[in-house]
Amino acid sequence: MEYCNCFESPWPADELLMKYQYISDFFIALAYFSIPLELIYFVKKSAVFPYRWVLVQFGAFIVLCGATHLINLWTFTMHTRTVAVVMTTAKVLTAVVSCATALMLVHIIPDLLSVKTRELFLKNKAAELDREMGLIRTQEETGRHVRMLTHEIRSTLDRHTILKTTLVELGRTLGLEECALWMPTRTGLELHLSYTLRHQNPVGLTVPIQLPVINQVFNTSRAVKISPISPVARLRPAGQYMPGEVVAVRVPLLHLSNFQIHDWPELSTKRYALMVLMLPSDSARQWHVHELELVEVVADQVAVALSHAAILEESMRARDLLMEQNVALDLARREAETAVRARNDFLAVMNHEMRTPIHAIIALSSLLQETELSPEQRLMVETILKSSNLLATLINDVLDLSRLEDGSLQLEIGTFNLHSLFREVLNLIRPIAAVKKLSVTLSLSPDLTEHAAGDEKRLMQVLLNVVGNAIKFTKEGGISVSAFVANSDSLRDPRAPDFFPTHSDNHFYLRVEVKDTGSGINPQDIPKLFMKFVQSQPLATKNSGGSGLGLAICKRFVNLMEGHIWIESEGLGRGSTVIFIVKLGIPARLNDSKLPFLHKGPGNKVKLNFSGLKVVVMDDNSVGRMVTKGLLVHLGCDVLAVASGDECVRAVSYEHKVVFLDVSMAAVDSFEVAVRIREKFSKRSDRPFIVALTGNTDRMIKESCRKVGMDGVILKPVSVDKMRSVVSDLLEHGYLVESQ
Amino acid sequence: MEYLSYITVCHLSSFPIVNQIFRHFLLCYLFLFYTMERQAAYMRNALFDQGYLDEQFLQLEDLQDEVNPNFVEEVVKLFYTDSVRLIRSIELTLENTPWDFEKLDKIMHQFKGSSSSIGAKRVKKECTQFQEYCKVGNFDGCMREFQEVKQEHAALKRKLENYFQVFLVVHLAREAR
Numbered sequence: 038m039e040y041c042n043c044f045e046s047p048w049p050a051d052e053l054l055m056k057y058q059y060i061s062d063f064f065i066a067l068a069y070f071s072i073p074l075e076l077i078y079f080v081k082k083s084a085v086f087p088y089r090w091v092l093v094q095f096g097a098f099i100v101l102c103g104a105t106h107l108i109n110l111w112t113f114t115m116h117t118r119t120v121a122v123v124m125t126t127a128k129v130l131t132a133v134v135s136c137a138t139a140l141m142l143v144h145i146i147p148d149l150l151s152v153k154t155r156e157l158f159l160k161n162k163a164a165e166l167d168r169e170m171g172l173i174r175t176q177e178e179t180g181r182h183v184r185m186l187t188h189e190i191r192s193t194l195d196r197h198t199i200l201k202t203t204l205v206e207l208g209r210t211l212g213l214e215e216c217a218l219w220m221p222t223r224t225g226l227e228l229h230l231s232y233t234l235r236h237q238n239p240v241g242l243t244v245p246i247q248l249p250v251i252n253q254v255f256n257t258s259r260a261v262k263i264s265p266i267s268p269v270a271r272l273r274p275a276g277q278y279m280p281g282e283v284v285a286v287r288v289p290l291l292h293l294s295n296f297q298i299h300d301w302p303e304l305s306t307k308r309y310a311l312m313v314l315m316l317p318s319d320s321a322r323q324w325h326v327h328e329l330e331l332v333e334v335v336a337d338q339v340a341v342a343l344s345h346a347a348i349l350e351e352s353m354r355a356r357d358l359l360m361e362q363n364v365a366l367d368l369a370r371r372e373a374e375t376a377v378r379a380r381n382d383f384l385a386v387m388n389h390e391m392r393t394p395i396h397a398i399i400a401l402s403s404l405l406q407e408t409e410l411s412p413e414q415r416l417m418v419e420t421i422l423k424s425s426n427l428l429a430t431l432i433n434d435v436l437d438l439s440r441l442e443d444g445s446l447q448l449e450i451g452t453f454n455l456h457s458l459f460r461e462v463l464n465l466i467r468p469i470a471a472v473k474k475l476s477v478t479l480s481l482s483p484d485l486t487e488h489a490a491g492d493e494k495r496l497m498q499v500l501l502n503v504v505g506n507a508i509k510f511t512k513e514g515g516i517s518v519s520a521f522v523a524n525s526d527s528l529r530d531p532r533a534p535d536f537f538p539t540h541s542d543n544h545f546y547l548r549v550e551v552k553d554t555g556s557g558i559n560p561q562d563i564p565k566l567f568m569k570f571v572q573s574q575p576l577a578t579k580n581s582g583g584s585g586l587g588l589a590i591c592k593r594f595v596n597l598m599e600g601h602i603w604i605e606s607e608g609l610g611r612g613s614t615v616i617f618i619v620k621l622g623i624p625a626r627l628n629d630s631k632l633p634f635l636h637k638g639p640g641n642k643v644k645l646n647f648s649g650l651k652v653v654v655m656d657d658n659s660v661g662r663m664v665t666k667g668l669l670v671h672l673g674c675d676v677l678a679v680a681s682g683d684e685c686v687r688a689v690s691y692e693h694k695v696v697f698l699d700v701s702m703a704a705v706d707s708f709e710v711a712v713r714i715r716e717k718f719s720k721r722s723d724r725p726f727i728v729a730l731t732g733n734t735d736r737m738i739k740e741s742c743r744k745v746g747m748d749g750v751i752l753k754p755v756s757v758d759k760m761r762s763v764v765s766d767l768l769e770h771g772y773l774v775e776s777q
Numbered sequence: 778m779e780y781l782s783y784i785t786v787c788h789l790s791s792f793p794i795v796n797q798i799f800r801h802f803l804l805c806y807l808f809l810f811y812t813m814e815r816q817a818a819y820m821r822n823a824l825f826d827q828g829y830l831d832e833q834f835l836q837l838e839d840l841q842d843e844v845n846p847n848f849v850e851e852v853v854k855l856f857y858t859d860s861v862r863l864i865r866s867i868e869l870t871l872e873n874t875p876w877d878f879e880k881l882d883k884i885m886h887q888f889k890g891s892s893s894s895i896g897a898k899r900v901k902k903e904c905t906q907f908q909e910y911c912k913v914g915n916f917d918g919c920m921r922e923f924q925e926v927k928q929e930h931a932a933l934k935r936k937l938e939n940y941f942q943v944f945l946v947v948h949l950a951r952e953a954r
Contacts, residue, residue: 397813400946660856660891664837667848671840701890732893754833754893757840 055113062106069103091138091145098138101131179327182210187338196346200232203339207314208234211328214281214317219269220310221246221290228269228311244268250285255309260286260329260336269313281316282324286336288312291344312336384439391432398425438590448597452624453493455547456481459520462500470508476515484522489547490622491598499591499602500549503615506587507553514554514612523548523618543623546600552614558606566604567592595619647764648673651692653725655685655710656699665697665730668760682710689714691723695767698747700731700738708745715746726767730755817943824940829933833896850941856895857934863888864927871923881919882911888926899929 073096080092108124186206190199204216215235219228222243228251230242244251250267263270265280287309314332316322402422410418440446463479470477507516523546558566567588595602600619606612652674656662659680666678677693679685689696696714698707711727718724729742732753742750751763824830834849841848867884870877889904903926910918 396949397946400949404942658887658890658894659859660852661894663852663855664894667837667840667845667852670845671842732890754836756836
């Protein structure tokens with residue numbers, strides 16, 4: 038057996054010391070083994086542990102240290118070499134591990150230390166975030182309060198409710214003791230306590246507006262803390278306790294006039310109200326910034342709500358005003374309509390009533406003129422006649438004009454002969470012109486159609502008026518009338534920018550120019566001429582006359598005919614030219630060129646096959662001849678009346694369709710005439726029908742007529758209807774169906 | 778047409794106004810006119826009722842229209858011109874002896890024809906009577922009858938003249954639009 042190289046101890050083996058060493062080593066080993074176990078246990082327990090490797094190392098180190106100390110137990114006494122080897126191995130290992138661990142720890146410990154600092158840092162951060170969150174929550178609360186307040190305030194458009202609600206809600210939100218609103222008085226020099234939260238009926242407290250504290254508040258848009266003893270804040274009876282802090286804010290009162298479109302209200306002249314808020318006394322509460330902000334926001338909202346209420350009030354008032362005005366206008370319109378209707382009725386009645394006496398006067402005066410009168414009487418009668426003619430003109434003009442102005446006048450369109458219209462007008466004025474020794478010339482353009490469609494009467498009236506004026510104002514020289522079809526160049530008059538002639542196939546524009554060499558017109562006076570009741574040369578009225586309505590009426594008529602009338606004059610003494618353009622229709626093709634001018638009257642029931650029918654009437658009695666002729670003319674025939682048989686036979690031609698012979702003549706033998714007529718026409722188709730007119734009911738006459746070859750007999754007296762049926766029978770059947 | 782001629786007259790005879798006169802005339806003639814219309818209607822009825830005129834006159838009135846506005850008057854005028862001539866010739870014939878009844882008959886036939894053309898009923902009747910007397914050669918009868926004819930003729934003439942005067946005024950007034 039090998040023995041260890043341990044030294045003999047210098048001392049004697051002390052049993053007690055040995056024992057104590059032995060026990061301590063044992064406990065050390067035990068501890069050394071249990072520590073890693075504990076470590077492992079607790080590490081396993083904890084969720085996260087970043088340094089496992091270090092733990093393993095540390096564990097190994099400790100285990101080995103423990104192992105060393107354990108093995109040490111065997112080395113107290115004599116021990117074998119194996120034990121020594123094991124001991125050495127263990128020691129070596131322990132040494133290695135412990136060095137490694139020591140090295141490792143150099144790295145780890147700073148890390149571990151920094152973890153600690155980081156933890157501290159995070160804790161601080163968390164505390165800060167907590168604080169901030171608290172702040173945000175408070176702000177959000179504030180915001181919610183504001184929204185709710187705004188909602189409350191804006192949910193009504195009534196001023197009083199708005200203000201009351203503001204105070205109530207603010208009081209509730211902020212937990213105020215008192216909240217008050219001071220409004221400026223009408224004069225603007227004082228503030229008047231209008232609303233309070235707690236006091237229901239504020240007494241009429243007023244403070245002058247020029248107080249420094251008030252100025253201070255009004256000068257800034259922020260909420261300002263003011264002293265509780267200032268006059269605006271002294272709202273509660275002074276209590277024993279310390280009053281709470283008071284804040285005041287301005288509330289701008291915007292007026293409708295402050296708002297311009299696209300413009301924000303001017304800040305210069307503004308009226309403010311003062312809102313005063315008091316915290317509860319004895320609460321030691323302070324105004325926080327967020328509360329102040331809340332108050333400012335609310336004040337702004339209140340301002341807006343108030344302005345809305347004001348605008349609404351204004352618009353309601355305006356609407357009421359408008360409704361009233363509407364009602365009044367309606368009434369006025371109805372009254373006007375009634376008045377117009379009354380006037381029209383009056384005019385319609387007076388029309389008839391006024392004209393009849395005038396006609397009576399004129400007619401009888403004319404009749405009177407034709408009787409034997411002394412010169413004095415004649416003069417008087419002439420004056421009467423002239424005056425009444427003038428009056429009649431006046432009446433006609435006025436009535437026409439009023440109808441024209443009403444718009445109730447309508448043109449009576451008909452086909453008429455344009456050329457003959459002009460000729461007629463000129464024929465009418467020729468005598469007057471002759472008296473004044475004026476020449477009258479008419480020139481009609483060759484491309485002017487003979488017939489036109491329009492209101493003949495009114496066109497003639499216009500023409501007469503214009504021509505009459507020309508004659509009236511011309512002392513020497515003459516007048517010339519020219520008419521032609523207007524082409525588009527001559528249609529446009531630079532003085533009438535709103536006259537737009539339109540062209541169409543069945544209309545043409547007639548342009549008439551009436552030139553005179555008379556006294557001329559001052560160009561400045563020309564626009565006035567067409568105004569009614571205006572006369573030119575008011576001082577020289579001795580020779581002029583008229584109502585001044587003539588040209589006004591002409592203008593109206595011309596306008597009705599979709600035309601235009603104007604005067605050109607170079608000045609006084611240089612004559613003037615009246616030009617008018619009217620729209621006329623081109624008449625449709627006339628189906629019978631022989632369309633007579635006869636069928637104009639009412640009650641003339643002409644069958645078309647009669648019109649223009651050529652007939653001959655023979656009667657030697659002038660009265661009878663005239664009556665028969667009148668009858669046939671009334672029916673529309675073209676009658677040739679002859680008094681003797683020879684004349685009759687001579688005159689009858691193939692054009693004549695019927696020959697009426699009066700058989701009761703004594704001097705002439707009508708039967709002979711009939712025979713001669715028959716002889717004259719060889720062909721049956723050319724021969725006219727021969728009809729006998731007799732007052733004799735004798736059958737003999739009828740027989741004789743038949744024998745001679747007459748086509749029929751008519752018994753006198755002949756009525757219109759009888760004649761008509763006779764002629765139509767003849768034309769239709771070629772013979773009289775029933776000889777009457 | 779009368780409206781047009783009327784306008785002519787009115788437009789061209791503008792002379793100084795005598796203001797006072799109208800007002801007076803207006804009032805007077807207003808009254809007068811109404812009486813006249815009634816008068817015209819009365820006279821017309823009387824003419825027919827009393828047998829002076831018959832339906833032929835009405836026929837003549839029917840023939841009056843825009844083209845011939847004075848037809849009746851013209852016919853009547855013509856009748857009187859004619860009848861005056863015939864009456865003269867009858868007178869001459871009656872003065873001559875021997876009495877030429879045939880001629881008288883012829884003339885009276887003409888007269889009768891004219892009268893019946895205008896519807897002068899009474900005159901026609903007298904004419905017929907005259908012709909009867911002529912046929913039998915009764916001179917005294919003819920003379921007597923001739924007086925009757927003249928009387929009726931004159932009476933009708935008077936009446937018609939009056940009637941036309943009034944009727945013209947009324948007609949003019951009524952025609953005016």
